[in-house]
Amino acid sequence: xxxxxTQQNTSYKxxxxxxxxxxxxxxxxxxxxxxxxxxxIKMQRKVMFTFELHGDGYAxxxxxxxxxxxxxxxxxxxxxxxxxxxxxxxxxxLTEPQxxxxxxxxxxxxxxxxxxxxxxxxxxxxxxIMGLNPVPSSVVKAGFPDIxxxxxxxxxxxxxxxxxxxxxxGLKKVIMESAEWQNCNGVVNNSIEDDPIPF
Numbered sequence: 001x002x003x004x005x006t007q008q009n010t011s012y013k014x015x016x017x018x019x020x021x022x023x024x025x026x027x028x029x030x031x032x033x034x035x036x037x038x039x040x041i042k043m044q045r046k047v048m049f050t051f052e053l054h055g056d057g058y059a060x061x062x063x064x065x066x067x068x069x070x071x072x073x074x075x076x077x078x079x080x081x082x083x084x085x086x087x088x089x090x091x092x093x094l095t096e097p098q099x100x101x102x103x104x105x106x107x108x109x110x111x112x113x114x115x116x117x118x119x120x121x122x123x124x125x126x127x128x129i130m131g132l133n134p135v136p137s138s139v140v141k142a143g144f145p146d147i148x149x150x151x152x153x154x155x156x157x158x159x160x161x162x163x164x165x166x167x168x169x170g171l172k173k174v175i176m177e178s179a180e181w182q183n184c185n186g187v188v189n190n191s192i193e194d195d196p197i198p199f
Contacts, residue, residue: 014127015066015116020058021135022051022068022114023144024107026152028171030071031178045074047082047104050152051114051129054145065148068116070129076102089132108151111135111144156180 030046037044050069058066072082076099086102087093089112094102113133119126154163156178164172164181175181 013060013066014118014125015053015068016057017116017118017127019113019115019133020053020055021111021139021144022053023109023111023147024049025052025067025109025147025149026050026069027104027108028152028154028167028175029074029156029180030175031156031180033174033178047072047074049107051112052147052149053114067149068114068127068129085132089134091134105153105155108153109147156184159184 026049028048028050030048032043033046035042035044035046048069048071050067053066053068060066070085072085073080074082076083076086076094083094113135114129115131115133117128117130119128152163152166154160154167154175156175157180159181164175167175181187
């Protein structure tokens with residue numbers, strides 16, 4: 001089990017900013033990635049969540065629901081972004097057993113209200129998930145829309161080649177940079193250093 005920056009293609013229609021209902025349809029173990037942290041290059045284990053969005057204005061031109069992703073450092077330390085979002089999503093703090101080992105796969109198909117914002121950088125507009133919130137009981141009682149995207153779960157500790165091959169070339173390229181993927185596939189890369197840091 002997986003124990004616990006949004007990038008937007010400029011040719012892809014941006015989801016509107018604001019609160020939107022979404023279901024978690026994809027969890028990807030990105031492995032250990034190089035990250036620039038306060039001017040220094042560090043190695044951090046990353047995971048990516050992808051939500052299917054439902055609401056007025058959140059459909060693509062072909063009528064299919066938009067999706068939005070967010071990457072996290074795989075950590076449940078006190079100040080980690082993953083822990084903050086999980087606790088905000090649940091509407092309460094994580095329990096001690098959950099902090100010792102949270103199986104992220106259990107979140108697949110769960111619904112949340114996502115807070116989406118737009119930011120400008122280098123002349124481009126990006127959409128970001130700024131937070132996750134619980135779904136109000138009135139929405140739960142009314143019922144959820146059908147989920148159209150298949151659930152996808154990739155765990156590099158229990159590597160599934162078919163799942164990996166189903167991903168986009170861009171995501172595969174990112175994952176292939178990780179020591180975990182390279183270990184699964186017999187690739188020797190001495191350039192990746194073992195230098196973990198807190199979130």
